[in-house]
Amino acid sequence: xxxxxxxxxxxxxxxxxxxxxxxxxxxxxxxxxxxxxxxxxxxxxxxxxxxxxxxxxxxxxxxxxxxxxxxxxxxxxxxxxxxxxxxxxxxxxxxxxxxxxxxxxxxxxxxxxxxxxxxxxxxxxxxxxxxxxxxxxxxxxxxxxxxxxxxxxxxxxxxxxxxxxxxxxxxxxxxxxxxxxxxxxxxxxxxxxxxxxxxxxxxxxxxxxxxxxxxxxxxxxxxxxxxxxxxxxxxxxxxxxxxxxxxxxxxxxxxxxxxxxxxxxxxxxxxxxxxxxxxxxxxxxxxxxxxxxxxxxxxxxxxxxxxxxxxxxxxxxxxxxxxxxxxxxxxxxxxxxxxxxxxxxxxxxxxxxxxxxxxxxxxxxxxxxxxxxxxxxxxxxxxxxxxxxxxxxxxxxxxxxxxxxxxx
Amino acid sequence: xxxxxxxxxxxxxxxxxxxxxxxxxxxxxxxxxxxxxxxxxxxxxxxxxxxxxxxxxxxxxxxxxxxxxxxxxxxxxxxxxxxxxxxxxxxxxxxxxxxxxxxxxxxxxxxxxxxxxxxxxxxxxxxxxxxxxxxxxxxxxxxxxxxxxxxxxxxxxxxxxxxxx
Numbered sequence: 103x104x105x106x107x108x109x110x111x112x113x114x115x116x117x118x119x120x121x122x123x124x125x126x127x128x129x130x131x132x133x134x135x136x137x138x139x140x141x142x143x144x145x146x147x148x149x150x151x152x153x154x155x156x157x158x159x160x161x162x163x164x165x166x167x168x169x170x171x172x173x174x175x176x177x178x179x180x181x182x183x184x185x186x187x188x189x190x191x192x193x194x195x196x197x198x199x200x201x202x203x204x205x206x207x208x209x210x211x212x213x214x215x216x217x218x219x220x221x222x223x224x225x226x227x228x229x230x231x232x233x234x235x236x237x238x239x240x241x242x243x244x245x246x247x248x249x250x251x252x253x254x255x256x257x258x259x260x261x262x263x264x265x266x267x268x269x270x271x272x273x274x275x276x277x278x279x280x281x282x283x284x285x286x287x288x289x290x291x292x293x294x295x296x297x298x299x300x301x302x303x304x305x306x307x308x309x310x311x312x313x314x315x316x317x318x319x320x321x322x323x324x325x326x327x328x329x330x331x332x333x334x335x336x337x338x339x340x341x342x343x344x345x346x347x348x349x350x351x352x353x354x355x356x357x358x359x360x361x362x363x364x365x366x367x368x369x370x371x372x373x374x375x376x377x378x379x380x381x382x383x384x385x386x387x388x389x390x391x392x393x394x395x396x397x398x399x400x401x402x403x404x405x406x407x408x409x410x411x412x413x414x415x416x417x418x419x420x421x422x423x424x425x426x427x428x429x430x431x432x433x434x435x436x437x438x439x440x441x442x443x444x445x446x447x448x449x450x451x452x453x454x455x456x457x458x459x460x461x462x463x464x465x466x467x468x469x470x471x472x473x474x475x476x477x478x479x480x481x482x483x484x485x486x487x488x489x490x491x492x493x494x495x496x497x498x499x500x501x502x503x504x505x506x507x508x509x510x
Numbered sequence: 511x512x513x514x515x516x517x518x519x520x521x522x523x524x525x526x527x528x529x530x531x532x533x534x535x536x537x538x539x540x541x542x543x544x545x546x547x548x549x550x551x552x553x554x555x556x557x558x559x560x561x562x563x564x565x566x567x568x569x570x571x572x573x574x575x576x577x578x579x580x581x582x583x584x585x586x587x588x589x590x591x592x593x594x595x596x597x598x599x600x601x602x603x604x605x606x607x608x609x610x611x612x613x614x615x616x617x618x619x620x621x622x623x624x625x626x627x628x629x630x631x632x633x634x635x636x637x638x639x640x641x642x643x644x645x646x647x648x649x650x651x652x653x654x655x656x657x658x659x660x661x662x663x664x665x666x667x668x669x670x671x672x673x674x675x
Contacts, residue, residue: 158642165627166651170658201533328588331561331616342588344560349591440573441532444584444595446562457582459567467572472563472584480619509642 123151130159134237134495137505139479141494148490153483160509168469173199173273173436174410176469181267183471184507186229187222189258190449192271197352198445198456199466203436205274209396212354214280217288217391218261218270219353219447220384224295225254226450226502227335227377227384234374234499235306238315243306250298253291260284273436274409275401288392295385303378316371320485320497323368330484331477334452336501339376340368346448358390370500435464442468451475451502475501475508513592516556524548537595542581545598546608549583553613558585558594561610564620566628570654579605579630600630609635627652 128141135141138159144152164183168176173196180191193215200207207215232247255265261284262270262277270277306312322332327340337344345362347355363379365372401409410429415422428434438460446455452474459468478501485497513536520527520538524547528539540548552558562584569575577599585594600607609632610617621632622641629650632638640647647663649656 158640158644161642163651166656166658204533326615328559329615331563331614331620333562344588344591442567442582443533444535444563444582444593453562455563455584457563457565457584461572468565468567470563470565470567472565476619476623477616480616484615 120146120151122146128153128494134498135505136233136498136503139503139505139508141482143491143494145491148492150486150489150491150494153486153494155479155482157479157505158509160505162510164510165469165471168466170465172464173466176466177271178267178269180471181269182506183473183510184226184449184451184454184475184504185266186504187226187450188266188268189218189270190222190226190447190454192269193219193353194445194447194449194454195456196271196273197447198443198458199273201443201445202441202458202460203273203438205402207274207402208399209354210279210398210400211275211402213391213395214276214400215271216353216355216358217280217388217395218258220388220391221254221257221288223384223450224381224388225251227381228254230450230499230502231302231374231377234496235312237495237499238312240306240309240312243302246298246302246305250291250295253287253294257284257287257291260287272401272409279400280395285392285395288388292385292389292392295381299378299381299385307375307378313371315493315496316374316500317369319370319489319493320500321367321369322481322485324366326484327368330481332452332481333477334448334450334474335363335376335380336373336452336478336481338362338364339372341366346446346453350446352447354391355387357394358387360387370496373500438462438464444472446472449474451504451507452478471507471510473507473510475503475505476510479503479508513594516552516594519556520548520551523551535593535595537597540596540598542598542600542607545581545583545596546610546613548596549585549610549613552585552594552596557587557589558592560586560588561614561616561620562586562593564610564617564624566624566630566652568628568652568654578602579628581607581624581630583610604631605629606631606633608633609638611635626650629653 123144123146126143126145128143129135130138130140140156142154142156143150164179167179177192177195180195181188183191228247228251232244235243258268259265262268322340324341327337327342341364343362343364348362360383363376365376411422411425416426440461442459444455444457446453454474455472457470458466461467486494530537565582567580569578569580578601581598583596609621621635624630625638626640626643627650649661
């Protein structure tokens with residue numbers, strides 16, 4: 103790959119006094135980047151003197167697409183942003199749209215969305231922690247983490263038919279109601295989760311090799327975390343006690359008893375520990391949620407003119423047919439105000455928000471995604487400076503960069 | 511500090527700024543040339559220490575819009591747990607606004623993305639380069655006059671041969 107980045111030429115002139123610095127490409131394709139991102143490293147022996155991220159390899163114009171797909175169609179694109187926790191993205195997108203339209207979803211729907219969000223948080227943290235171990239040479243840890251992820255995919259499949267890109271939510275509801283079978287699957291999964299977390303913790307939590315490689319690496323102080331717009335587990339590992347589930351309760355999070363997990367150190371180990379502790383809390387939330395799903399309708403009624411009626415109603419009743427027809431007609435759909443809203447959720451990676459502008463048409467005029475990975479990857483040069491080449495994978499793993507969300 | 515006091519203080523210092531509220535979110539419209547001072551004031555004196563996001567909306571053909579680009583700064587107060595949206599409008603031919611990287615390091619990439627997608631220049635930005643699109647790209651794709659399928663740039667990328675790389 104040619105080194106054509108303009109800043110590199112500039113830096114070479116700048117480094118005239120340090121001819122011993124040499125440049126190395128990390129990525130775009132490297133097993134430890136997990137996806138496609140490129141780092142230009144300036145190395146002093148094995149020390150990283152500077153790192154220049156070069157991103158955009160996976161840019162596919164998601165925000166531009168959001169302006170030409172309608173509110174329900176765009177949910178399929180949000181799946182592909184953070185594909186490790188697709189349902190969290192679905193929920194975040196439709197919460198923003200519902201805020202714009204002024205639709206209040208039913209209590210049952212709120213519980214179901216909370217359950218899928220927490221399942222996705224477990225899935226995301228399991229992948230992040232497992233891959234962190236893998237990158238540092240612990241393959242068993244990765245397998246321990248991937249086993250329960252398989253069960254989460256099974257639950258997603260039983261819930262909505264898709265394992266990976268779920269597109270589960272709709273404006274004003276969800277695609278399908280939760281069934282007793284799925285509830286039982288989640289119960290079984292919750293029973294199997296604590297031993298898995300114990301295994302992972304016993305294997306790595308006090309493992310000397312692992313701890314030595316993470317402790318004191320990539321330290322982020324509290325002030326820097328706020329100054330650099332961090333959110334989620336990364337901010338909490340630096341001592342920012344901000345969790346939108348507690349601070350701005352959305353869905354049904356105010357009904358549950360859970361702790362906000364924080365650490366003070368701000369290094370890679372703290373980020374590992376915070377994610378590990380958050381999984382315990384997610385299991386706690388799930389245990390409370392699956393036993394208390396309120397009865398009643400899962401979607402808002404047709405009078406809200408926002409959700410398509412179920413196919414059975416459309417084929418057999420005239421009311422269902424009319425409301426379906428009205429909703430799919432280009433000028434008869436949902437009433438959209440000429441307004442703009444920002445709605446933030448606590449996604450596994452941090453604050454995931456959508457800024458949606460409505461202009462009266464059934465499509466967003468602007469569908470901005472506030473991607474946590476993008477903001478966290480901007481930290482990377484700051485975190486890695488002065489550490490060694492082998493610390494790169496530790497820091498990258500602890501930031502949990504999902505390149506599809508980074509580049510959108 | 512309650513949000514009403516913040517508004518009173520903002521009005522006292524910067525004159526009458528138009529505010530609006532929608533679904534619980536408060537928005538303040540600030541003239542583009544004073545954006546830095548307003549944000550500095552809010553960050554320094556009123557505890558809005560977290561810059562959540564910077565984004566932009568192109569209001570070409572938007573019903574009732576007078577200005578072309580609307581910049582949106584989403585702020586949050588991590589202690590008092592409040593949010594505030596600051597908006598400003600800039601126009602062609604030379605949309606420019608002062609960079610806030612001096613206030614928040616996190617603004618660096620966010621402003622680069624706005625420059626990349628909308629072509630709004632941030633005066634005083636230390637490193638205003640394209641971030642997601644390649645350096646050779648000439649258009650600003652999230653502008654409303656840019657077609658969804660592009661202008662054929664993908665066919666005109668320079669081809670690198672093995673010898674040159």
